[in-house]
Each structure stands twice: as C-alpha cells, then as structure tokens.
Amino acid sequence: RLYLTAGPAVAHYRWVEQRQRLRAPASEAAAAAEWEALDAYWAPPVIDMLKELKGMYTKYGQMAAGLTSVASKTWSEGLRELEDAVPARPAADVLRTVHEETGDDPKALFAEFADQPLGAASIGQVHAATLRATGERVAVKVQYPDAARRFALDMRTIRTFCAWFAPEQLIILDELTRQLEAEFDYTQEARNLALVDANLRRAGLAPGEVAVPRPIEGLSTRRMLVMEMLPGPKLVDGVRAYAKQIAEREGVSLEQFEAVKRAELDERGVAPRYEGPSARSVSLFAAWLRLKDGLHNTCSVAYDLLVARPLGKPRARRRHTAPPPNAPRIMDALMRVHGHQLLVDGVFQIRMR
Template sequence: MRYLARLLVIAWTLRRFGLDELALAAFSGRRMRWLHRIVSFGRRWNEPRGVRLRLALERLGPIFVKFGQVLSTRRDLLPADIAGELAKLQDSVPPFDAARSRALIEQAFGRRIEELFASFEDQPVASASIAQVHFAVLKDGREVAVKVLRPGMLDVIEDDLALMRTLAGWVERLSADGRRLKPREVVAEFDTYLHDELDLVREAANAAQLRRNMDDLQLVMVPEMIWELCTQDVIVMERMVGVPISQMQRLREAGIDIKKLARDGVTIFFTQVFRDGFFHADMHPGNIQVSLAPETFGRYIALDFGIIGTLSENDKDYLAQNFVAFFQRDYKRVAELHIESGWVPADTRVDELESAVRAVCEPHFDRPLKDISLGQVLMRLFQASRRFNVEIQPQLVLLQKTLLNIEGLGRQLDPELDLWATAKPFLERWMDEQIGWRALVSQLKKEAPRFAQFLPELPRLLHESLKRQAGPQDGELLRALLLEQRRTNRLLQTLVLVGLGFVLGLVAMRVFSTL
C-alpha cells in the first residue's frame, strides 16, 4: 500500500504540472493526438514546460532531481528551454531553513556555532538534492565550506528505491529485454551509491583519496578535509574559490584557454578511470569550477564526492582494450572481446557481431564532438545488443553515466574537440604500461615482498607434505624423494639468484638511461 501511495503521488505530481500532456504531445499517432486533446482540454499553464518539469522533479525528491541533473548535460538530446531549466537542478534546489541548518551542525558536534567558527554565513552558497553548503571561518582564520545533510532524506530515498525495486522486478518478469538489462542489479547499484551519499564521512574519505590520486597530475584541485570536524551528517572542508564552468563568458574574459580546458577534462577522466580505477561519477557542471588564482590558474576544481565509481583490474583491462580497438577501428577485436568476457553467448558468430558494431561506430569517426552524440551511439549499440543478447554489466552503469556527463561538458567547452583523437594517445600509453617489460618489472616489484616471505618456507613445506603422504612402507621412496627435493632446492636457489640478477640488471639499465 505504501508503494501504491507513492505511485499515486507521482501520478498526481505529473498531472499537477501538466507533464502527462507534455508526454502525450510527443506522439504523432491519431489516437494519441485525440488523447492529448482530451487530457489538455480546459487546462492552461502560466509557466513554460521546462519550468514545470523542473518543479515536478524537485517536488518528487532527490532521485528524480538526480535524473534531471543527468538529463541537463545532454543539450543535444533535449530542447534548449528544457535543458536550461534542468541545469538549475545542479546547485539551485530550494534550501532548507538556516535555523535548521545551524541546529543540525550544533547537534553533530555537540557545540554551539559560535564555539566552532569565528563566523558562519546563514545563507547557503549552494543547495543540492542531498545537502547544502555554507561558508564559514574557523577560529584559526582558515576559510572553510560546511556541508550539511538535508534532514529526513533517508526515509524519502528508501521509499523511492523500494518502488524502483518493485518496478524492476515486474520488468524482468514481463520482458525478455528486461531480464537482459538486469534492472534489479542496476537498482541495487543505484541503491548503494545513494546510501553512500547519505554518509558524509564516506564522501570526505572519497575526496581524500581523489586528492592523493590527482596530486601529481597538476590539472585538478580537490579540497582538503578538516577531519576533526567531519561527521556522518556534517563535514567541513577547505573553501575552494573558482568560477563555475558553466560561466563560459567569464572564463574567456579572464583569459582561460577553453580548448585546453576541454582537453584537460578528457585527460582527467581517462586518468581516473584507467590509471586509478577510482573516478568522480557526478561530474555535472554544478560540481566543477575553474581556478583563476595566479598559482593555480586554469586548473579544474572538483566538488561533491558523494558518488565515486570504482573499477577492478579486469574491468579496466577490458575497457581499455575495447577503447583501443575502437580507435583503431578493429571491430573484429571488439566482437571477440565481448565473446571472451561473456557479455554475449559463446556461440555468437564473430563476423555478425563485428558487422553490427561497425555499422554503429564507423559513421562517427573523424568528426568533431559537435557532430557526434554518444547518446545516439549508445542507443544504436543498445538496439544492436538486443539482437545478440548482450548482458548489461551493472558495475559499468556509473561509468556510462559519467561518460555522458563528460561528453555534455566537452560539447559546452569546445564543440570542435575530437574526443577520440584526444583520448587515443593516453589509452595507447596506458596499454603499453600494462604489457611488455615495463609491466613485468612493475609486477615483480609488486610481488617481491610476497616472494621474500614465501620462498624460504618452500623447502620445509614440501618436506612436510611428502612426509605426511608417505607411509612406513615407503621409506625408500621417501629417501629418494628427499634426495630429489635437495636437487630441486638447489635449482630453485639458482633460479632465484638468476631472477634477482635479471631484475637488478633491468633496474641498473633504467637508472643509467636516466643519467
């Protein structure tokens, strides 16, 4: 009954803001046109359709707001008026009362605001679907940002997720395509990420990890966390000063190289995904600024680390090989990778899958980003995947969402950006580091501590194993085996010495080459 009540609320909200009429207007059939006229009869709206859609998503809660945030980056798929209004969802959700915010902060730390901060701004600088942010100054003079979780969020999210799980189960039972797309697993992934966002200590830890990962790249800045002032409901971090990336004219007037900014964004994304396997998965324009300070001029400033994507080594290797194969237009290798990974049935014909992938991807090469829509490419790939029963991998849903965000951001910064040409050298260099001598030396260095612990114990373990397996009647056999074991030990020692000499030789060559 609780789910039914929520469904009724959703239906009533859609009706209240005229979104039922908006949806029916998109259909061209005669029956749909008549239904549209019946539904819209006698109804007049003072607000434009984009405003009504934004207000409806805000009314329906954080999950729907996040859906609108993702849509707002796809200006190639949405009319300009709707995309412009949805962009306001990124950091302009109506704030909750400042007195409530103060009370939550004092409750979290058990101290009055005046004891915590030298000054505190009641007016929030940003208000999003999950939390809002206030500027403050610590007693020692450091300028900070205070992020406060919206009250009562857990109950709202739990209700919507329960409804989504129920709907996902219906889709799987009623549709073969639904089973292939694994909607219940996708909802489970979404559940995990949303609950992670509700724990601000986890967000602070994500920021600290990302800050360490990106420190050597010198392209993006991540705020430092004030750990003694971080709780599950409130976190305090270094205040970052920059210009929102959506304010393009202001950036140009400040002398920012917009084309370089677009290329840097691609580099940051691919570094996080393929080098670290740890990437910012909520990269809409509301979470990105650009520094104008002389010492960090032109660097990105990343904010809001509630949603972070992670990839295993197998995921990274599979994705990188696919990207490189795409860039080289080796569609046969793409087809083989899908079969090897188990994404499609083992009896799938490679040539047929290769032909389908070629038909989707070939028209989009050697074209600037303004003429390419990854959304349309993914849609066509989805249509092709239905024919070959491709299984969607839920762990990659966040990566797909982030890739669309990056495309939307790149389209705003530099429509002439060649996404493929910018990413190809990075991926080829990354693949070179995963195979060959450099990869071997790196892996030997990584495994050396384990070898050092395991090798001295190996003769004793072999001896004990042989002794346990041999009975009293096997004395002669045991002595022969022990003799053979001694020979094996000497051989192992020789191999270890040769291996260490080989590694030391490689290291020495590397050192001399850099002198």
C-alpha cells in the same frame, strides 16, 4: 502528484511512439515537429512537478539535465532550472545539525558562519565558515535531518511508478539508487577526497593541474563534512560570462548568442578534431590583453593626475578586459586528470592473478 502529472505524460509519449511506428509520418521533419510539440506541451508541467516535490525528484531532474545526447533541447534547458531550484534551509537548522554531529556549540568551532549558503541541493547545503582554532576559511557541507528518510520514501514511490509506466528503466533506477545511498555518508566522501588527492599528487597532476579540497581532520561525520575553501566560479559560469561579453559587443543578448551558436553546432556537428589556437597561444593572448590594460590604465592615472584633476575635467575610464577561457588547456587537463582517475586509479585498474 507524480501519477497525475507524469503518468499522462509517459502515456502520451508511448502513444505517439507506437502510432509513428505503425504509421510513419510524411517526412522526418513532420515526425520531429510532432516530438517537439509534445516536448513543449509536457516539459513545463513535469518540471514544475519536480520543483514542487523536491527531494530525489529534483535530484533526478538535475541528473537528466546533463543528458543532452538523450533529452531534447526543450527538456534539457527546462531541467537546468532545477540546478538552482532547491530552496535553502535556515542557517539555524544547519547549525542544529552541526551541534548534533559534534556535541559542541557551533560558535566554539566557527568564528564566522555565513547565514546564506553557497549552494543548496536535494540532501544538504554548503556554507562558508571560518575555523575558530586556526582562522582557516572552510566550506561546511551539512545533510538535512530528514534527508535519508525522504530518500527512502521517494525511491519507493519512483520505483513503483517505473514498474507501472517504464519497467525497462528499473535496472538503471536500481543502480542509481545503490550509488546515491553512498552519498548519505559524508565520512566516505571525506575518505574519497583524501584518496583522490593522494592519487593525483602521486601522478604529478596535483596541485599543479587541479586542486582537491582537503577535508578537515576531526570535523567530518556521517552528516557533516568540513573541507578547505577553494574559491572560484563554476566552469560553466565563467564560460557564459565571457560569452555574454562577446554577445554585448555584437549587440545581441546572451540567449540570442547561445541560440545562434547552438544552431551552428546542430548544422555542422562536432568537429572530428580541435583546430583552434593552442593553449600556449591563448595564454599569450591573455597576457597581451593584461599588458594592454595595464598600459592603458597607467596612462589613465597619469592623465587624471596631470590633466583631469587640475583642470576639472572628467576622469579617464579604466579598462579591464576579460581574457578568454583557455579552452584547450582546460580540456587537456580534464582529459589527463579524468583519464588517469579512470584508467590508472579507477574502475579499469584490475589486477590479474
């Protein structure tokens, strides 16, 4: 399926690339229109193929979805479908792996174990659970039994395909393969969590700015990782939820609102510097919204008790205004935390002798 679908797609892109190089189109707009038509033609069948093949094919598609500076809008939006395209395995399969890794009955370890996973990926999935010994809510990440074997088979096939159709990608592919191989050892992930937490605490960034989930000692194996539960939505989900409220106030759908904002960004480009409200201003505005809602809801309760209930009138509506995401604070925290991880604790921390 990989060769039958992706092979012709790569060949078509190569042919258009060479043709435009030998005979330039009439204008840049004409060249761009030809590439857009090519994307619209090939993106759907290739993405459907990645969904069907699953495993590392889905993994690479998910990684490519974030390469918005390289992939076109058609490809990046289509590849985002892969983020939720991995079907979950039954909880019974997951609990079987828990038993194999610990030698204990899962019921002896967990007082509760959710049937539906919090998320499913190409090599494993995560379930919410409650530890029987302490009552603590935890996230249990379990690797699929055949994940390592399928990874080796998939990578062999993908590498052969690249050797034939895109040999210039082999260097990148080999490096990605080396990095992904480390993901199959969850004990290493547990050590990384503990190390990152210690580094950020030493720098004064945790727990004030960020929180790192704590691995549960004694319950981390090569194929199972149990860590404390940190509740909350994904950042992108929170931003889109707020954008949906704005879109509704303007009488358009979220998709239409995002399309307009994306077109504005394409036209103006990224601003050289942020000139919007400060983090403090956004925090004060959010506090003002909460105060307004509190006053409104207090008056609503009084109205219900003194007027609506005695006279049989409709109850007053409550108000719950969602505050805007504090974008400047989020970006500042991300830059300081990741900057410290890279420049102080990470790859650039080299001791010269």
